[in-house]
Amino acid sequence: MGKVLGYARISTDIGQDISSQKMKLEELGAVVVFTDTGNGSSLHGRDQLEAALRLLEPGDELLALHPDRLARDTGDLLTIGKRVIERGAALRIADPAIRFDGSDMMSEIMLTLFGMIGSVEKHFIKARQRRGIEAAKLKGVYKGRPASIDPTSIRELRDQGMGATQIAKTLKIGRASVYRALAA
Known part of the structure; x- marks a missing residue:
């Protein structure tokens, strides 16, 4: 068996700590853990995920703790899975236990299912955010994003x-x- 590359992601570095994910991934056999900070609703700007995918060799594994650490979208999760198997490697998710190497239809179904759950969760997060912004606007509290250009x-x-x-x-x-x- 090849090496295990871990991947961890947090949404923001304000109030979140990636060290617990890194520690768990190392306990599960990751020799190195790649980390990104940012929104999981897109693959854009996930430089460390890209680096991990490029380093995969035949027989290796890309390991993540949960599907939503990789992506909150069915298409993105399946894209990651397919990119991993194109490298001759396997995608392993710790919880729920999924190992996707392209040889088992059930693991692809599981990836699809958890990608759909991530999409639904993303939808509800955005809906709650919109309701919060509307409520803040009605109270006169919400002013929008501050100008970043002078x-x-x-x-x-x-x-x-x-x-x-x-x-x-x-x-x-x-x-x-x-x-x-x-x-x-």
Whole structure:
């Protein structure tokens, strides 16, 4: 048998600690644990998951504690599973116990089922968030996300003769953001 690569994810580093996941994955045989912090509703920006997938070799395992640590979407969970087996490796989830290597239809059904559960959970999370925002707006508490771009800085750089591309690079923002700020 090859090596076991662990994967752990937390949604936010505010009030959450990834160390318990890492410790459990190591107890289950992970020789290294890759960790991401961020939303599980998308595979975008999950650099450590990508690194783990690239390092898999035939006979290896990618190990996660729960399906929702990998993805909260049926398609994404199955995509991860298929990418693992394309590498000749297996995807193992500790709880519920699932080992997906492409040879057992039941494990694919289980992945699909837990992906669907993750999708439903994601839907309810977003619905609760929308209700909370609406309630906060009615109370006058919710002001939206604070502005992260200072239009004054953009105008000052423009007045110094910089073009939109150079301003965007200097401030590390998108060019479209520069155009929006200048148009406002």
